[in-house]
Amino acid sequence: xxxxRLAPAGRVPRVLWLPAALALALVTLPVVxxxxxxxxxxxxxxxxSAASLHALRLSLSTAxxxxxxxxxxxxxxxxxxxxxxxxGVRVLRAVVLLPLVLPPVVGGFALLYTLGRTxxxxxxxxxxxxxxxxxxxxxxxxxxxxVAMPFLVVSVEGALRAxxxxxxxxxxxxxxRPSTVFSRVTCPLLLPALGSGVVLSxxxxxxxxxxxxxxxxxxxxxxxxxxxxxxNQASVNIDSAVALSLLLIVIAILVIVVARPRSIExxxx
Amino acid sequence: xxxxxxxxxxxxxxxxxxxxxNVPDTGVLAVLGPNGSGKSTLLDCLAGLxxxxxxxxxxxxxxxxxxxxxxxxxxxxxxDPLLFPHLSVLDNVAFGPRSRGSGRQRARELARRWxxxxxxxxxxxxxxxxxxxxxxxxxxxxxALATDPALLLLDEPLAALDVDAAPAMRAALRSVxxxxxxxxxxxxVTHDPLDAISLADHVLVLADGxxxxxxxxxxxxxAPRTGFxxxxxxxxxxAGEAGPDGLRVGDQLLSGVLAxxxxxxxxxxxxxxxxxxxxxPRDDAPHGSPRNTAPATVGSVEPHGPVIRLRATADGQGWxxxxxxxxxxxxxxxxxxxxxxxxxxxxxxxxVEVHPANP
Numbered sequence: 001x002x003x004x005r006l007a008p009a010g011r012v013p014r015v016l017w018l019p020a021a022l023a024l025a026l027v028t029l030p031v032v033x034x035x036x037x038x039x040x041x042x043x044x045x046x047x048x049s050a051a052s053l054h055a056l057r058l059s060l061s062t063a064x065x066x067x068x069x070x071x072x073x074x075x076x077x078x079x080x081x082x083x084x085x086x087x088g089v090r091v092l093r094a095v096v097l098l099p100l101v102l103p104p105v106v107g108g109f110a111l112l113y114t115l116g117r118t119x120x121x122x123x124x125x126x127x128x129x130x131x132x133x134x135x136x137x138x139x140x141x142x143x144x145x146x147v148a149m150p151f152l153v154v155s156v157e158g159a160l161r162a163x164x165x166x167x168x169x170x171x172x173x174x175x176x177r178p179s180t181v182f183s184r185v186t187c188p189l190l191l192p193a194l195g196s197g198v199v200l201s202x203x204x205x206x207x208x209x210x211x212x213x214x215x216x217x218x219x220x221x222x223x224x225x226x227x228x229x230x231x232n233q234a235s236v237n238i239d240s241a242v243a244l245s246l247l248l249i250v251i252a253i254l255v256i257v258v259a260r261p262r263s264i265e266x267x268x269x
Numbered sequence: 270x271x272x273x274x275x276x277x278x279x280x281x282x283x284x285x286x287x288x289x290x291n292v293p294d295t296g297v298l299a300v301l302g303p304n305g306s307g308k309s310t311l312l313d314c315l316a317g318l319x320x321x322x323x324x325x326x327x328x329x330x331x332x333x334x335x336x337x338x339x340x341x342x343x344x345x346x347x348x349d350p351l352l353f354p355h356l357s358v359l360d361n362v363a364f365g366p367r368s369r370g371s372g373r374q375r376a377r378e379l380a381r382r383w384x385x386x387x388x389x390x391x392x393x394x395x396x397x398x399x400x401x402x403x404x405x406x407x408x409x410x411x412x413a414l415a416t417d418p419a420l421l422l423l424d425e426p427l428a429a430l431d432v433d434a435a436p437a438m439r440a441a442l443r444s445v446x447x448x449x450x451x452x453x454x455x456x457x458v459t460h461d462p463l464d465a466i467s468l469a470d471h472v473l474v475l476a477d478g479x480x481x482x483x484x485x486x487x488x489x490x491x492a493p494r495t496g497f498x499x500x501x502x503x504x505x506x507x508a509g510e511a512g513p514d515g516l517r518v519g520d521q522l523l524s525g526v527l528a529x530x531x532x533x534x535x536x537x538x539x540x541x542x543x544x545x546x547x548x549x550p551r552d553d554a555p556h557g558s559p560r561n562t563a564p565a566t567v568g569s570v571e572p573h574g575p576v577i578r579l580r581a582t583a584d585g586q587g588w589x590x591x592x593x594x595x596x597x598x599x600x601x602x603x604x605x606x607x608x609x610x611x612x613x614x615x616x617x618x619x620x621v622e623v624h625p626a627n628p
Contacts, residue, residue: 166351172338173316173345174365175416184364188355 031249038246039239046243054221055229056247062137062225063205066144070201073145074152075194081153082160093157100150107146108214115142115215139216140223144208148201155200159193203255207248271330272296273420273454277314279321279478286310286321286478292456292471294329295449299469299486300458301498307478308458312422315456317341329419329452339368344418348425350409352397358408359384359393365416383411387441403434407441414445421445421455427464440530442468443625462490462504466538466626474498487538487626504540507588508626511537516623518588524560525621538626539588543578545620546594549613550604562615565589567608570601577601581614589614 039046046052081093099107115122115133125131133139167189171181209227216223218232226248233241271294279286286307292298300308313319315326317338326334333341344365352361362380363373371379384390389407397405406426413421426442427435446455446468457468465472465486472489474482482489482498487508489498509518511531516523516539523539531537551564568582568591576595583591592614596606606612 166347166349167353169318169338170345170347170351171353171364171368172318173341173343173422174368174412175339176364176368177339180368185353189353191355 034242034245034249038242042239043243043246046240047247049240051220051224051229051233052240052244055224055226055244058137058140058221058224059206059226062140062144063202065141066148066205067198067202069141069145070149070152070205071194071198074149074197074201075156075190077149078153078156078160082157083165096153097150099147100154104143104147104208104210104212105214106210108143108211111139111143111146111211111215115139134215135217135219135223137216137222140212140225143211143215144205147208147211148204151200151204152194152197155193155197156190159190163189199255199258203252206251206255271452273298273315273326273328273456275315275326276324277311277321277326278323279310279314279319284310284478286314288473288475288478288480290473290480290483292454294454295451296471297446297455297457297469299465299472300456300475301460301462301465301472302475303460305477306475308475309424310478311475312345312424312456312458315420316343316345316422328454331419342416342419343422344413344416344420345422346406346409346413346424346426348429350397350402350405352400352405352409352412354397356397357393358389358395358397358400361397361408362412362415365412369416379415380411383415384408387411387414387445388437401434403430403438406430406434406438410438410441410445419452419454421453423455423457425458425460427459427461436529439464439467443530462506463540463624465490466506466540467624504542505546505592507539507590507592509537509539509588511535511623511625515539515618515621516588519586521563521587522560523588523616523621524618525623526619528622528624531623531625536626537623539621539623541616541621543593543595544576545616546592547615548579548594548596548600548604548606549615551611551613553613561588561618561621562613563587563589565592565612565614567606567610567612570606570608579606579612581612 077096081089081096102110112134113119115125117123117126117132117134122133125133133142167185168181171185172178176184206225207227208225209231212223212225213228213231218224218228224232226244230241230244230248233244273290273292273296275291276289277286284307288307288311290298300311302308310319314321314324317326317333317336317340324334325332328342352358353364356364359377359380362383363376366376366379367373381390381393384393387407387410389404389411392400392404392408397408400408406429410426423442427438430438442457446457457464459465459468469486471484472482472486473480474489487506490506507516507518507523509516509523511517511527511533512522513533514527515525516537525539525541549562565581566584567579569580571578571580573595577598578593578595579601580593581589581591594614596604604610604612
């Protein structure tokens with residue numbers, strides 16, 4: 001009955017084709033442009049320069065660390081947001097999305113005036129422990145975690161809310177204690193969403209620029225991650241900037257391949 | 270004090286549940302009621318998923334009032350089978366025994382036995398996603414039974430199944446519930462009176478969180494004492510014994526269509542809607558003489574939506590005892606029917622279904 005009312009496959013209204021093709025061109029043509037502009041002969045030497053390797057190593061390690069932080073902090077937050085009966089939870093849920101919609105530069109400033117020496121948390125840290133956060137590798141990790149966390153929280157919380165608590169209730173009636181329920185039911189059910197959340201937040205952390213440059217600066221080997229190095233090289237050695245951009249594109253494609261199809265298409269297993 | 274004994278008072282969001290129930294050991298209680306009457310809430314309270322302010326629940330002689338669900342020895346089967354999607358069918362069923370302390374091997378053995386018992390052993394290695402709705406629900410039944418529950422709670426176990434899948438599940442439920450296993454009590458929530466007839470020996474009818482009627486299944490459903498029960502039952506139920514082509518009630522035969530699982534000479538119930546019953550004056554036997562015609566006395570005449578529903582007096586004489594018939598207001602006026610009128614009731618054999626009844 002319902003099948004009859006669906007338009008047969010392939011009959012998309014013609015009027016949509018032109019804007020769809022334009023959208024696709026907008027996404028793919030710049031990549032093609034970059035590929036055409038790349039100096040393939042010098043690619044290996046450009047990518048293995050000391051500055052590039054520093055940036056690559058720093059990017060991978062900080063993005064990995066931020067992703068771990070996102071999981072350690074984001075999963076509990078997602079569970080609280082999804083399962084807590086507190087009144088303010090809806091407001092909290094909106095607040096968590098803030099880094100997603102905020103321009104990263106603004107986020108960087110916000111971090112700077114909180115954790116910087118004049119910020120209230122930064123000042124306290126400085127006088128009590130002598131730790132200064134801004135312009136350190138730690139600041140890079142914090143900036144990346146700040147912008148990447150919502151991706152993880154949103155996917156995990158969405159999965160928790162979609163699954164509901166029925167599986168947990170059934171497990172409880174079957175004799176499973178709360179810790180068993182969490183490890184044998186809740187966590188396995190979360191894995192697909194957690195996997196996609198991890199991939200997305202890693203990708204977001206890797207691409208982070210605005211908050212990092214504002215809060216952590218651009219010091220080679222300390223805070224200058226790949227995107228910052230691309231920006232830096234653009235004014236010095238454009239071939240190197242293009243080569244590094246290509247590297248970031250390759251990593252991005254890998255991320256999409258690994259995360260597909262579940263995370264990108266938002267389908268639960 | 271074996272069996273299930275519970276007193277529950279729960280108040281939340283303007284809803285109040287106030288139920289006292291007693292089910293003897295090996296008994297099966299059907300809980301009937303409309304949506305929102307508190308049926309599922311009642312089950313959640315018995316399972317320990319909800320803790321009412323005032324409650325006392327004892328299962329199989331143990332007071333479980335303060336105990337959380339894992340310590341209550343209950344098995345819960347809902348409308349949705351809720352098989353854990355990340356575990357194979359076998360491990361789903363083994364989950365309960367594992368959680369209650371059995372080793373992996375022992376739990377799997379138990380699981381295999383129960384899958385076999387319910388007739389779904391062939392799916393043991395499948396993922397739940399590769400089962401049909403009916404198969405998944407039978408696996409869920411095996412999973413609930415594998416923990417050897419003292420209280421089996423079934424929350425509309427047939428409601429989500431389509432017409433083709435329901436009979437296998439109903440048969441599985443019936444065979445489980447008919448075993449009358451000592452030390453086990455079952456509570457089945459349903460909105461289908463047929464389920465209550467075929468599965469339960471007692472019914473409890475809930476409305477707005479209150480018990481409006483309670484008693485042996487057939488006497489409650491066949492002779493509802495409240496309009497509410499009559500509305501939800503809505504069908505004529507006549508108890509008797511299945512015959513080769515109908516239902517034997519005393520020395521009368523009510524011709525009808527036997528359900529596939531009805532067995533001749535076993536207890537059965539004939540079911541037919543009130544609008545299938547025709548009414549004639551006592552001195553004017555119908556032409557063509559349908560086989561199912563018998564005398565009755567009108568016990569009540571009440572408006573029922575757009576029609577008038579007559580109910581024969583429950584005199585225990587033959588199949589017309591307590592039977593309801595729907596007539597148009599004009600027909601009632603033409604026939605001059607009133608309480609106490611003596612009439613003939615007639616029902617077409619094709620409208621009468623004969624289902625096996627719980628003994």
